Amino acid sequence: MTKREKDIIIQIKESxxxxxxxxxxxxxxxxxxxxxxxxxxxxxxYLFEKGKARFITASGIDTPRGIEILYHFSFDHHGGKVVxxxxxxxxxxxxxxxxxxxxxGAVFIEREIQDxxxxxxxxxxxxxxxxxxxxxxxxxxxxxxxxxxTQFTDNTKQEK
Amino acid sequence: xxxxxxxxxxxxxxxxxSAGSCNNCDxxxxxxxxxxxxxxxxxxxxxxxxxxxxxxxxTGIVNKKCLPRVKRVYEQMPEPKLVVAVGGCACSGGxxxxxxxxxxxxxxxxxxxxxxxxxxxxxxxIIDGVVKLIQSLNGKLPSNSK
Amino acid sequence: xxxxxxxxxxxxxYHPLQEExxxxxxxxxxxxxLDIDIHIGYNHRAIEKIGERMTWDxxxxxxxxxxxxxxxxxPIANCNAQxxxxxxxxxxxxxxxxxxxxxLERIHSHLLWAGLAGHFIGYNTLWMWIWKYREPxxxxxxxxxGNRNHYAMLKPGGVRRDIxxxxxxxxxxxxxxxxxxxxxxxxxxLDDPVLAxxxxxxxxxxxxxxxxxxxxxxxxxxxxxxIDVRKDDxxxxxxxxxxxxxxxxxxxxxxxxxxxxxECLESVKIIRQCLEKLKKVKGDIAVKIKEMPPGxxxxxxxxxxxxxxxxxxxxxxxxxxxxxxRAPTYVNLPTCKATVPGESVADAALILASIDPCYCCxxxxxxxxxxxxxxxxxxxxxxxxxxxxxxxxxxxxxFEREDRYKC
Numbered sequence: 001m002t003k004r005e006k007d008i009i010i011q012i013k014e015s016x017x018x019x020x021x022x023x024x025x026x027x028x029x030x031x032x033x034x035x036x037x038x039x040x041x042x043x044x045x046y047l048f049e050k051g052k053a054r055f056i057t058a059s060g061i062d063t064p065r066g067i068e069i070l071y072h073f074s075f076d077h078h079g080g081k082v083v084x085x086x087x088x089x090x091x092x093x094x095x096x097x098x099x100x101x102x103x104x105g106a107v108f109i110e111r112e113i114q115d116x117x118x119x120x121x122x123x124x125x126x127x128x129x130x131x132x133x134x135x136x137x138x139x140x141x142x143x144x145x146x147x148x149x150t151q152f153t154d155n156t157k158q159e160k
Numbered sequence: 161x162x163x164x165x166x167x168x169x170x171x172x173x174x175x176x177x178s179a180g181s182c183n184n185c186d187x188x189x190x191x192x193x194x195x196x197x198x199x200x201x202x203x204x205x206x207x208x209x210x211x212x213x214x215x216x217x218x219t220g221i222v223n224k225k226c227l228p229r230v231k232r233v234y235e236q237m238p239e240p241k242l243v244v245a246v247g248g249c250a251c252s253g254g255x256x257x258x259x260x261x262x263x264x265x266x267x268x269x270x271x272x273x274x275x276x277x278x279x280x281x282x283x284x285x286i287i288d289g290v291v292k293l294i295q296s297l298n299g300k301l302p303s304n305s306k
Numbered sequence: 307x308x309x310x311x312x313x314x315x316x317x318x319x320y321h322p323l324q325e326e327x328x329x330x331x332x333x334x335x336x337x338x339x340l341d342i343d344i345h346i347g348y349n350h351r352a353i354e355k356i357g358e359r360m361t362w363d364x365x366x367x368x369x370x371x372x373x374x375x376x377x378x379x380x381p382i383a384n385c386n387a388q389x390x391x392x393x394x395x396x397x398x399x400x401x402x403x404x405x406x407x408x409x410l411e412r413i414h415s416h417l418l419w420a421g422l423a424g425h426f427i428g429y430n431t432l433w434m435w436i437w438k439y440r441e442p443x444x445x446x447x448x449x450x451x452g453n454r455n456h457y458a459m460l461k462p463g464g465v466r467r468d469i470x471x472x473x474x475x476x477x478x479x480x481x482x483x484x485x486x487x488x489x490x491x492x493x494x495x496l497d498d499p500v501l502a503x504x505x506x507x508x509x510x511x512x513x514x515x516x517x518x519x520x521x522x523x524x525x526x527x528x529x530x531x532x533i534d535v536r537k538d539d540x541x542x543x544x545x546x547x548x549x550x551x552x553x554x555x556x557x558x559x560x561x562x563x564x565x566x567x568x569e570c571l572e573s574v575k576i577i578r579q580c581l582e583k584l585k586k587v588k589g590d591i592a593v594k595i596k597e598m599p600p601g602x603x604x605x606x607x608x609x610x611x612x613x614x615x616x617x618x619x620x621x622x623x624x625x626x627x628x629x630x631x632r633a634p635t636y637v638n639l640p641t642c643k644a645t646v647p648g649e650s651v652a653d654a655a656l657i658l659a660s661i662d663p664c665y666c667c668x669x670x671x672x673x674x675x676x677x678x679x680x681x682x683x684x685x686x687x688x689x690x691x692x693x694x695x696x697x698x699x700x701x702x703x704x705f706e707r708e709d710r711y712k713c
Contacts, residue, residue: 029539030390030604054533055520056606056615057637061504072604072615080539080602105520105637108346131347133224133261142260142355150258180349184374184455187418194437225348255368257358259352279456280374 008078012051019043029081031139032070037087037096040071044099046071055082055105060117062144066090071099081127090118100122116143171203175213175237179230179264180206181220184280185247189217197283204290210234215242215290218272221249221256222264234270242273244293246286253276308536328573330642332654339654342646344639358627362462362598364387365629369616370456372631375418379609380413380616380631386541386605387616388462390596397590398543400464402528402580405543407451408607409573409580413484414443415610416566419662420491423563427504428694432491439487442480449473474581485574492567500700505560509657512557516641523612524565525638525661529557535608547579552665559660566662598622609634611662635663638668652696 009031016035020044023033030095035043047053061068071085089096098121100106100160110121111130118141121127132140141147178186187265192199193206207213210233222230234243244267248254253265276289331343335620353372359363365388369380382404389396398403424432444454450469451457461464469477495501511521516529526533534551536544552568553563599620606615612634619628638661646657 026601027390027393032602045272054517054522056613057632059628060619061619061628066198070617074532074538074606074613076538080535082539082606084602084604102516103520104640107640108636109632122443129347131225131350133347135224135227142352147260154333161407178581180351182374182377184371184377187374187455194436196438196441212556220349221351223348223350225350255371256351256353259356261350261352267363278585279371280454282454295615 008051008075008081009083012047012083015046015050016043027101029079030085031081033083033146034086034088037069037089040064040085041097044071045102047083048084048103051075052068052077055099055103056082058106058109058113060113060119060143062117064145067094067119069096069113071117094118095120095122098100100124100126115141117141118144168223172206172290173207173213173217174215174217174290175207175210177210177216177218177230177231177233178219179218179226180223180245180261181249184258185219185250186209186239188280188283189219189246189286191283192286197287199287202287202291204287206275210236211238211287213237214240215293217244217246217279217286217290218250218266218270219246220264221253221262222257222266222269223259223261225261227263227269230254239298242291242293242297243270244274244276246276246289247281248279251277316368320365327501330654330658332646332651336649337650337652338652339646339649342642342654344642346639350659354629354631360626361624362595362626365626366460366462367458369629369631370458373633374455375415375607375632376411376614377456378407378459379607379614380633382408382542383605383609383616384605384618384629385460386607387450387603387618388598388605389603390597390605391618391620392462393600394463394593394595397593398465398546398587399468399584400591401543401546402584402587403465403469403591405547406469406577406584407447407465408542408578409445409448409576410446412573412610413488413570415576415662417443417488419566419610419659420563423659426659426693426696427501436491439452439484443484446480447475447647452600453544461592463595466577467593468591470580471585471586474585477581477625478578481574484623485571488567488570488574492564492565492571494613495567500697501557502560503700504697505563505656506556506558506624507650508559508653509660510557511641511645515644516557519641519644520637521612521641523609523662524562524569525612525641527551527553528562530555534614535606535613539606541605541607543580543583544576546583547576549576549579554620559656562660562662598624608688611635612638633662638705639663650696652692655693 012055019035019039025031026050048055053075056072056074058069058071064087067089069089073083075081075083087096096119098110100110101123107126107132110124111127113119114121114127115129137138176186176189191197216237243266245251249256250266253262255260274285274289275294278285321683323616333341353368357368360368366381366384369384370377372380390482406449417436421433421436424436447457448454451459451467459467492709511525511529513530516526516531522533530553532553537551549572552565552572554565603618614634615632617630618626621627641661643657646654649657
């Protein structure tokens with residue numbers, strides 16, 4: 001690892017010191033760090049604007065503790081490091097600030113997570129459903145753990 | 161339309177309908193037009209609108225967003241009409257049959273006259289399937305026709 | 307002030323789910339496009355949810371069927387993610403074989419796109435010709451993997467099938483032929499004045515916009531953003547062979563065309579080197595992964611359209627807890643909002659095609675509908691015809707030019 005490559009991770013750790021709850025370095029090119037959901041806009045803007053990272057995508061996972069949303073960023077010109085920012089959204093207040101006003105590349109994925117997991121992205125410029133068909137019932141979130149496809153009995157049976 | 165009109169002497173006008181597919185079957189269908197397979201020598205012509213078509217080559221699983229559109233396209237076809245399900249997904253749902261967005265496969269939505277399995281079926285298999293369908297109908301009324 | 311606004315909803319010729327709204331909705335005034343709206347979801351097949359019920363091995367077969375054109379890209383990215391999770395490195399021979407299959411797919415995908423672009427412009431002969439020369443590439447696939455598409459070549463830990471020594475001479479012969487033809491097409495395309503008039507300066511995506519929209523692949527490289535996963539975060543054999551990242555500065559449709567055609571030639575270079583190395587490197591083609599530890603893995607691959615990213619999470623059991631797939635067209639599609647408004651209707655189809663949308667993520671449908679009455683004024687074939695007519699007009703004016711006949 002060259003000195004310049006090491007710097008970007010050190011820079012992130014230093015600048016976002018107060019916001020980082022925990023950091024995991026699985027390999028030299030794969031990093032994960034956890035923050036509070038309220039800090040997501042500041043952290044995303046730092047990585048995109050100052051760090052010149054490219055936003056890859058976001059993934060949502062339903063867990064017993066709440067809905068985890070992971071934002072994946074790639075530092076293409078710093079050895080191809082992929083850094084993931086993890087946040088937790090509680091199910092009883094299922095909303096988080098949208099990063100789309102600052103990172104246009106997030107426009108589709110936030111709408112998708114809204115459709116499939118039911119997380120509301122506040123201040124998203126275009127919060128229409130993306131993938132949901134008109135025939136989908138309200139509050140039908142397929143990627144949630146407790147999802148059972150009982151609405152459409154003419155579908156082939158579920159295996160779980 | 162008289163029975164006599166529907167025979168091998170007429171060239172088949174085929175319309176390609178894709179409803180939630182991975183596009184592999186669609187590309188193999190388009191491949192039929194290329195010089196290697198050149199399906200036009202059999203008199204099979206790919207048309208751009210269902211209103212002019214005799215046969216629908218249907219691919220994909222029919223997901224919920226596509227469902228109303230598939231039904232509408234079928235209604236627009238003039239009689240007698242035939243539907244050929246191309247590919248594993250159109251025949252049975254394939255690897256996606258347990259998905260939550262599945263509203264098909266095709267024979268749950270519209271009557272299907274022939275099935276061409278494969279993932280994707282080779283262009284030779286598609287030609288074979290369509291030709292077999294024509295031969296099986298020669299002189300007989302298609303069963304789904306009113 | 308009353309403006310005569312109509313809404314155009316594009317219909318593609320090869321995705322004729324006609325008579326229906328919304329894939330791309332264009333708002334036009336006369337000949338000019340004012341705004342574009344993108345609707346997707348017609349191919350949503352619940353792959354991520356189905357993946358949660360499959361074993362790690364079976365997931366590879368599932369993700370292969372996300373897209374038929376970039377059918378090996380998703381397995382490569384998924385294997386990279388699973389190998390990242392398990393912390394294994396694949397044998398060297400497997401690396402070369404993976405690169406060979408990945409690059410063959412890039413050639414076939416770019417030729418497919420070039421043929422369809424030819425059809426949109428109105429050069430139907432070009433379409434037939436290029437697809438004819440795509441067939442030998444599919445034959446190579448059949449030789450090496452057993453199928454023209456959906457190769458089932460990969461598994462976590464390596465590859466499933468080896469490339470036999472006796473197949474390599476035929477392989478190289480076909481590659482030589484493909485290289486000659488692609489070279490010929492590239493030179494013809496770069497020289498053709500009508501193509502230049504049709505494609506240059508059309509649908510420009512600036513470098514700033516490409517970065518803002520986080521675009522990837524030839525869409526970004528055509529605008530001067532030099533990103534390529536194979537160079538930035540190497541995997542398989544991409545850091546073991548010599549090759550270059552192709553970029554252009556202009557960001558228009560012509561630049562993207564040139565990037566794709568030149569990438570085909572780079573792919574041939576990579577495959578040749580890998581085949582040479584395969585003659586010397588012997589050994590296993592896979593390592594056995596006994597079990598997946600709990601944890602997370604991220605893998606990506608430079609598919610023909612851009613970066614494909616997969617994320618997996620495991621709890622130590624036989625099936626993934628979560629499988630996340632992001633195809634490249636997902637981030638390239640929104641760039642239409644920056645490239646299409648301001649251009650003419652006749653060019654809209656071409657600009658939308660230039661990002662090479664993988665239809666399985668995004669279908670195309672086009673139609674001109676009167677916003678007030680809902681009556682269909684023009685359908686998809688009319689819009690393609692508009693594009694082809696513009697080329698004919700340019701061709702006509704080219705043949706009428708006096709200076710062409712001067713000796």
